[in-house]
Amino acid sequence: MSIAWDDIRTVLMLVRHRSLAGAADALGVNYTTVARRIRRAEEALGHPLFERLPDGYRPTAAAHLIAQHADQMEDTEHSMMRQLQGIETTLSGVLTLTAPQLLIANFLAPVIEQFTNMHPNIELRILATNTLLDLTRLEADLAIRISRTPGDTLKGLRLLRQENASFASQEIADRIASDPTAMIDWIVYDAYPDLPKGIDAGFPNNRVRYRFDDMVAMLGAAQAGLGVVRMPMFLGRAATGLALVPVLSPQPYADIWVVGHPDVWPSQKLRAFRSILVKYCKTHKQDFVA
Amino acid sequence: MSIAWDDIRTVLMLVRHRSLAGAADALGVNYTTVARRIRRAEEALGHPLFERLPDGYRPTAAAHLIAQHADQMEDTEHSMMRQLQGIETTLSGVLTLTAPQLLIANFLAPVIEQFTNMHPNIELRILATNTLLDLTRLEADLAIRISRTPGDTLKGLRLLRQENASFASQEIADRIASDPTAMIDWIVYDAYPDLPKGIDAGFPNNRVRYRFDDMVAMLGAAQAGLGVVRMPMFLGRAATGLALVPVLSPQPYADIWVVGHPDVWPSQKLRAFRSILVKYCKTHKQDFVA
DNA sequence: CATACTACATGCAAAAATGCATGCATGAGT
DNA sequence: ACTCATGCATGCATTTTTGCATGTAGTATG
Numbered sequence: 001m002s003i004a005w006d007d008i009r010t011v012l013m014l015v016r017h018r019s020l021a022g023a024a025d026a027l028g029v030n031y032t033t034v035a036r037r038i039r040r041a042e043e044a045l046g047h048p049l050f051e052r053l054p055d056g057y058r059p060t061a062a063a064h065l066i067a068q069h070a071d072q073m074e075d076t077e078h079s080m081m082r083q084l085q086g087i088e089t090t091l092s093g094v095l096t097l098t099a100p101q102l103l104i105a106n107f108l109a110p111v112i113e114q115f116t117n118m119h120p121n122i123e124l125r126i127l128a129t130n131t132l133l134d135l136t137r138l139e140a141d142l143a144i145r146i147s148r149t150p151g152d153t154l155k156g157l158r159l160l161r162q163e164n165a166s167f168a169s170q171e172i173a174d175r176i177a178s179d180p181t182a183m184i185d186w187i188v189y190d191a192y193p194d195l196p197k198g199i200d201a202g203f204p205n206n207r208v209r210y211r212f213d214d215m216v217a218m219l220g221a222a223q224a225g226l227g228v229v230r231m232p233m234f235l236g237r238a239a240t241g242l243a244l245v246p247v248l249s250p251q252p253y254a255d256i257w258v259v260g261h262p263d264v265w266p267s268q269k270l271r272a273f274r275s276i277l278v279k280y281c282k283t284h285k286q287d288f289v290a
Numbered sequence: 291m292s293i294a295w296d297d298i299r300t301v302l303m304l305v306r307h308r309s310l311a312g313a314a315d316a317l318g319v320n321y322t323t324v325a326r327r328i329r330r331a332e333e334a335l336g337h338p339l340f341e342r343l344p345d346g347y348r349p350t351a352a353a354h355l356i357a358q359h360a361d362q363m364e365d366t367e368h369s370m371m372r373q374l375q376g377i378e379t380t381l382s383g384v385l386t387l388t389a390p391q392l393l394i395a396n397f398l399a400p401v402i403e404q405f406t407n408m409h410p411n412i413e414l415r416i417l418a419t420n421t422l423l424d425l426t427r428l429e430a431d432l433a434i435r436i437s438r439t440p441g442d443t444l445k446g447l448r449l450l451r452q453e454n455a456s457f458a459s460q461e462i463a464d465r466i467a468s469d470p471t472a473m474i475d476w477i478v479y480d481a482y483p484d485l486p487k488g489i490d491a492g493f494p495n496n497r498v499r500y501r502f503d504d505m506v507a508m509l510g511a512a513q514a515g516l517g518v519v520r521m522p523m524f525l526g527r528a529a530t531g532l533a534l535v536p537v538l539s540p541q542p543y544a545d546i547w548v549v550g551h552p553d554v555w556p557s558q559k560l561r562a563f564r565s566i567l568v569k570y571c572k573t574h575k576q577d578f579v580a
Numbered sequence: 581c582a583t584a585c586t587a588c589a590t591g592c593a594a595a596a597a598t599g600c601a602t603g604c605a606t607g608a609g610t
Numbered sequence: 611a612c613t614c615a616t617g618c619a620t621g622c623a624t625t626t627t628t629g630c631a632t633g634t635a636g637t638a639t640g
Contacts, residue, residue, distance in 0.1 A: 073366050
């Protein structure tokens with residue numbers, strides 16, 4: 001009566017995903033393999049672990065017990081992998097980075113290029129995403145985040161302070177300049193559906209015209225001349241066809257941080273990347289404020 | 291960059307046993323398999339884990355890091371296996387019991403027989419040993435131990451209080467009875483090399499004649515008429531050819547306990563065994579005291 | 581009622597992992 | 611110097627594991 005560690009992990013995944021296919025995906029194997037490993041585990045333990053119902057596998061109490069412990073084992077594994085990364089000294093292998101897509105497209109691209117040129121043996125993997133990835137699980141080694149604080153248990157470095165302002169197409173900008181009292185149409189972010197605070201008293205007529213849940217889309221809408229958007233300074237400047245409009249005076253916005261798990265932080269690869277990143281940010285500070 | 295859990299376990303075993311063959315034994319595989327799994331792990335991590343020296347594999351820092359975490363994972367696995375045992379309700383499968391050899395041979399045999407008759411589907415595995423097995427690692431499910439306390443973190447039930455006395459062959463017993471002042475030869479246990487305390491004043495001449503490190507051997511020596519041995523009441527009575535000699539008056543000795551890990555303790559199989567065991571002990575109390 | 585979809589079982593061929601036999605290097609014992 | 615034991619590498623045959631193709635049951639959907 002004993003069980004292979006790989007099979008423990010398979011039970012965990014099946015409990016977690018509730019279908020052979022889901023578990024198989026998570027494990028990177030075919031779902032038939034999952035079915036067979038489960039059967040093997042059940043035989044090894046002399047204990048049924050799942051009920052085979054017409055709509056899927058349903059874990060028994062024993063399976064839940066296993067999953068609970070396997071969860072702990074997985075935590076330990078992740079901690080191990082992070083620490084292995086942390087003691088890594090060679091400048092080769094993969095380095096995974098995550099950052100907001102707009103920051104990559106409009107600011108970080110040169111950093112990435114410079115890094116890959118300087119360290120051709122490091123394969124840089126970029127995850128452009130808006131959701132926060134879990135650095136504890138090593139979904140990424142480093143994350144560049146826009147937030148007021150670095151993560152809870154993460155180690156972080158403040159790269160830049162930045163400011164917000166209002167931007168619109170050149171045409172709209174001209175119109176506002178010529179008649180500040182005309183109605184100004186705003187494009188706002190879904191999560192903050194009201195008019196931005198701090199609109200200058202010289203522009204009395206404002207209304208929310210569009211609400212988007214995606215900043216890329218808002219940028220496009222502004223470029224197409226649909227209205228005024230509040231956005232970070234660097235973005236308004238970098239995006240073609242947009243002009244600063246003085247409706248909203250520049251105001252501080254969430255800082256830009258680079259964060260990582262303390263375990264992997266000391267790795268040479270990460271040091272190398274941070275050094276280039278920090279240098280680049282220092283020389284481009286002025287792009288982020290008025 | 292990731293690693294199979296079975297390979298983590300293999301690294302652990304190789305760090306622990308310091309040779310392919312040792313690790314292979316522990317894992318129940320051929321040593322070439324261990325070598326290949328290690329190579330695979332190194333390739334997966336892109337990291338050497340062992341130096342190949344002429345006299346064996348020597349773990350690198352990374353391997354030690356892995357072993358350290360794998361150790362934790364193993365603890366979790368053991369805890370899992372124990373709890374799985376604990377929720378077991380079927381009266382089938384294996385039940386592993388450990389007890390001192392002399393207790394099995396001279397007292398427990400009927401319990402074992404009765405149990406296997408009542409529960410023919412349970413395969414009873416008996417480890418007759420003097421060393422303490424690790425119940426945390428599930429080397430055994432239940433242990434019967436002679437000691438003053440139950441184990442530290444173990445759950446225990448006191449089965450019997452017992453007393454010691456002095457025994458010898460009939461011939462010696464007769465000689466002592468006819469002349470209490472004649473020299474009495476003692477056979478003592480290596481760990482307590484002096485004459486036992488509490489020898490009755492009526493027997494003034496005593497000396498240590500033999501020292502053994504094994505109780506079975508001492509028993510044989512006493513039966514062969516080499517001298518007087520202090521031993522538990524039940525043993526002196528059960529062993530053929532021995533008679534109680536009044537040199538040492540009966541005195542309390544370490545109790546007999548049945549102990550187990552709290553996780554596995556509730557299992558139906560263990561309950562069943564304990565119930566037979568306890569009943570048997572109750573009806574045989576008198577064999578253990580004067 | 582036909583249709584598509586999900587979730588799984590099963591048989592077979594391909595791929596991977598394993599065990600075994602053989603050979604080499606080193607160190608200990610005689 | 612010779613033998614033996616330990617510890618490992620390598621090539622090959624076998625076994626095990628895996629993936630894929632096909633088939634079935636239940637469940638929506640129009």
